[in-house]
Amino acid sequence: MHHALHKEMNKGLHRFLQRYDSDELLLLIQAFEDTLEASWVHSEAVAEEELLNAGESIEAMENDEMGQIIDMLNQLDTRNLEKAKAILQDVFFTSFE
Structure with a gap:
């Protein structure tokens, strides 16, 4: 059941990411990486x-x-x-x- 849940989550994630073209996805990746490196304090x-x-x-x-x-x-x-x-x-x- 755990494996089936992950499979369904991956399908949903794939459907969600299909909304964006490759340039938009690259921008999102860069933004997330920058956020991880940023100090907010x-x-x-x-x-x-x-x-x-x-x-x-x-x-x-x-x-x-x-x-x-x-x-x-x-x-x-x-x-x-x-x-x-x-x-x-x-x-x-x-x-x-």
Whole structure:
């Protein structure tokens, strides 16, 4: 009977999980893993420090990305630099409304 109960539970779980596509299931898995690793008892000072460190990490990443882009642009001749400018203008700064 115990084995039969587990079999029925597995069927129900399978039916339940079929509601979600693979991307949604991966998100759920990541959320559960993050929840298991999270500490829910940090003091406010620790939480503020973590936010500050996260901001510094994002800023460092952005600076690195900008540096890589500048390095690429510095390798271009005048003609290709003009092309890059036109592409950036079209892709990121043109409104297509």
